[in-house]
Amino acid sequence: MSKSSLETHYAVVDIETTGGSVSNSRITEIAILIHDGEKVISRWHSLVNPEMDIPMHITALTGINDEMVAKAPTFTALASEVYELLITKVFVAHNVNFDYSFLRGQLAACGLQWDAPKLCTVRLSRKLFPGLPSYSLGKICTKLGITLVDRHRATGDATATAQLFSMLLEKDNEGMILGMLRKVSPEQRLPPNVPMAHFQALPESTGVYYFHDHKGKVIYVGKAINVKKRVVSHFSGNNGSSRRQSFLREIYGISFEPCGSELMALLFECAEIQRLWPLHNRALKRFEPKYGLYHYVAVSGYSHLAVGRLPKQQQCLKAFDKETDGVNFLVEKSNQFEIDPRFCRYGRSSPFRTAEPLPPIDQHNRSVDNLLEGIGNQQSSFIIVLNGRTQDERGYVYVEKGMFYGMGYLDNQLVPDDAEMLKDSVKRYKGNHYMLQLVMSFAERFPSAIKWLNEHTFQAHL
Numbered sequence: 001m002s003k004s005s006l007e008t009h010y011a012v013v014d015i016e017t018t019g020g021s022v023s024n025s026r027i028t029e030i031a032i033l034i035h036d037g038e039k040v041i042s043r044w045h046s047l048v049n050p051e052m053d054i055p056m057h058i059t060a061l062t063g064i065n066d067e068m069v070a071k072a073p074t075f076t077a078l079a080s081e082v083y084e085l086l087i088t089k090v091f092v093a094h095n096v097n098f099d100y101s102f103l104r105g106q107l108a109a110c111g112l113q114w115d116a117p118k119l120c121t122v123r124l125s126r127k128l129f130p131g132l133p134s135y136s137l138g139k140i141c142t143k144l145g146i147t148l149v150d151r152h153r154a155t156g157d158a159t160a161t162a163q164l165f166s167m168l169l170e171k172d173n174e175g176m177i178l179g180m181l182r183k184v185s186p187e188q189r190l191p192p193n194v195p196m197a198h199f200q201a202l203p204e205s206t207g208v209y210y211f212h213d214h215k216g217k218v219i220y221v222g223k224a225i226n227v228k229k230r231v232v233s234h235f236s237g238n239n240g241s242s243r244r245q246s247f248l249r250e251i252y253g254i255s256f257e258p259c260g261s262e263l264m265a266l267l268f269e270c271a272e273i274q275r276l277w278p279l280h281n282r283a284l285k286r287f288e289p290k291y292g293l294y295h296y297v298a299v300s301g302y303s304h305l306a307v308g309r310l311p312k313q314q315q316c317l318k319a320f321d322k323e324t325d326g327v328n329f330l331v332e333k334s335n336q337f338e339i340d341p342r343f344c345r346y347g348r349s350s351p352f353r354t355a356e357p358l359p360p361i362d363q364h365n366r367s368v369d370n371l372l373e374g375i376g377n378q379q380s381s382f383i384i385v386l387n388g389r390t391q392d393e394r395g396y397v398y399v400e401k402g403m404f405y406g407m408g409y410l411d412n413q414l415v416p417d418d419a420e421m422l423k424d425s426v427k428r429y430k431g432n433h434y435m436l437q438l439v440m441s442f443a444e445r446f447p448s449a450i451k452w453l454n455e456h457t458f459q460a461h462l
Contacts, residue, residue, distance in 0.1 A: 008181075010035040010119070011089035012165055014158035015099050016062050018050050020389065020409055021257065022105045026050035027075055028064050030103075031154035032085045033162045035092070037169060040162050044085055045155050047072035057425055061411050062152045079110035086116060090181065094137045094161050095390055096120035097203050097258065104201070105255075115197030117181050121164050124180075128171045136391045140164065191235060191248040198254040202228040206262055208269050211280075212253035219250055220280040223269035227256050247280055260395040260409065261386040263442050267397065267407055270438075271429045291326045291347070292316025295372060301361050303368035305330060306345035317375055319433050323347045337371040340364060381453040383422060384442065388412075396426055397439060404431030404439055419453045 012033040019025035027048045034042040047064070049072045059065045075082075082103070093099040096118050107114045122135050132143055137157060141148040146163045150156025169177065193214070202209065207227045211220040224230030231254060259265040273281050292310035295317055297303050307326035310316055320326040327346045334344050340359050341352040358364075380402065386395035388409050398405040400423075408426035429435075443450050 008037055009089050010037070010092045010165070011086050011116075012040070012092045012158055012162040013086075013099050013103070014093060014154045014161060015102055016064055016152070016154050017102060018052060018054050018058055020098075022101050022255070023257075025102075026052055027102055027106060028054060028058075028062070028069055029154040030078070030082065031158035032082070033158050034085070034089070035162055035165060039166065040159075043155075044081075046078055048078065049074045057410065057414050060414060064153075075106050076110055079107055079112055083107060083112045083114060086114060089116065091116040091118040092121065092161070092165055093118070094121045094157070094164075096122075097201060097256075098389075100201060101255070115195060118201075119165075119177065119180065121161055121168065124168045124177065125164070127176060128168050134391055137161065137164075138392075191251045193249070193252045194254060199228070199231065202231055202254065202256055203258060204228045205258065206260070206265050207256050207258045208265055208272060209254060209256040210272075211251045212255065213250050214252045216253065218272075218276045218278050220247075220278050221269055221272045221276060223259075223262075223265040225262055225265075258389045260388040260393070263384070263397065263438065264386060264395050264407060266438050267404075267429075267435055270432070270435050274430060274432070291320045291323045293318045293320070293326055293330060295368070301365075302343055302358075303365045304343050304345070305334070305339070305368065305371070307347045308345070317372070321433075333371050333374070337367045337374070339367050339371065343368070381419070382443070383419075383451045383453065384439065384446075384449050385451060386449065396422060398423060398426050399436075399439060402436075404429070404435045 012035050014031050015027050016029040017025045017027050028050050029045075029047050031043070031045045033040045033044075047069050049069045051074060054064060054066055054069070086103070091100055097120070100116075100118055104114055125132070125135050125140055129140070129144070132140060134140065137160060138148060138151060140146075141160050141164065144164065144167060146160050146167075148156065148160040204226050206223075206225050208221060208223045209227050209231055210218045213219050222230065222234075235248065257268065259268055290310055291307060293316055294306045294308060295303065296306070307320075307323065307330050310319060318326075318329065320329070324347075327349070330344055330346060333339075334341060342354065342358070343364065345351065381400050383399070384397040386397065388394045393409045393411050395407065395409050397407045405423070406426040406428040410422075410425055414425075
């Protein structure tokens with residue numbers, strides 16, 4: 001054991017929540033065990049009324065339902081007590097950034113600014129118990145002979161984490177834990193108004209990060225495979241332009257949301273930019289298709305197809321970045337389905353003219369219907385199965401009839417067995433052309449990650 005660990009008290013913490021998003025979810029249960037470097041010396045636990053409904057899949061995982069928390073204290077009522085338990089302690093948790101970010105966010109909402117050094121028992125276990133097949137709490141407890149009672153409940157998980165932490169302290173003969181607490185990266189050149197603790201909380205993994213101004217408003221959203229490294233890059237380099245310096249002076253805080261994969265980070269970044277419309281995000285604001293393929297029926301009863309400009313909120317059969325892409329698509333399809341070019345408007349080009357008699361209306365309209373059906377068949381429903389934020393979950397992207405529908409994470413124990421369950425489990429997002437392009441590009445490159453949906457069933461078992 002590192003002897004210097006005896007001089008430090010640790011708060012070993014586990015929380016349960018209504019979901020994985022700090023901004024949209026709330027804490028439902030907290031357990032805090034105070035560890036003196038040798039053993040647990042005190043315990044504290046409480047259910048928490050999240051003041052919002054607990055999703056069914058969360059209840060299925062944790063066993064915590066709306067009725068159980070209805071008469072529990074709110075986090076606001078518990079905030080001062082939680083703050084006193086955590087202050088001056090080293091914060092310890094399994095996948096520490098999840099618990100830390102939730103507690104820091106909800107304490108801040110109560111007017112309590114809390115920052116603490118923290119240790120992750122996942123990261124420590126990888127270093128001190130290398131080579132294990134899994135570092136999820138359940139799997140590592142089984143490997144190390146730790147009894148884990150009440151899995152996915154705060155007290156049970158915190159108790160197991162504290163036992164694991166005791167073993168890590170005992171194993172740490174070279175003072176690695178103390179070194180991790182003392183380590184300060186020399187590359188940290190933060191803007192003057194950003195607390196060092198905000199930077200220290202950033203993960204070295206995939207996610208979306210936010211820069212906040214002095215009022216807490218988000219002024220920039222970015223994504224990265226390594227969030228900490230990417231954030232550092234914003235503040236390093238020799239770019240001394242007045243625009244950049246002004247941007248840096250506006251940053252008063254940094255926060256983040258972990259993502260299980262680069263695709264999820266890209267999609268979530270885009271969704272957050274649409275939702276927040278940050279001052280300093282420019283590129284994705286402008287990225288929308290400008291042309292569309294339209295179908296209409298004239299007063300004569302003949303079906304027509306046309307490529308034209310795509311105003312905001314306008315619905316079309318298919319969207320294109322360039323007019324030439326739309327024209328080429330319509331030329332190809334009209335030839336394939338033998339549609340008279342007089343009923344096609346190829347962008348701004350002049351209408352096709354000929355003295356030949358028009359085709360029979362029924363025959364022509366059937367050809368157009370066949371073309372439309374062909375486009376519809378290309379717009380299938382499917383899901384993309386991705387890595388989760390931890391080894392205990394998976395990420396899902398849901399595409400419905402060729403349109404991006406939503407995404408989310410599910411615990412491995414809650415793998416859905418039908419499309420409707422999955423659709424209800426993911427979070428609905430307002431998609432756009434850019435997000436759909438990201439999804440379709442990924443689907444082409446990684447077909448093994450795709451599970452096609454046939455009506456309301458999975459074509460392949462997940």
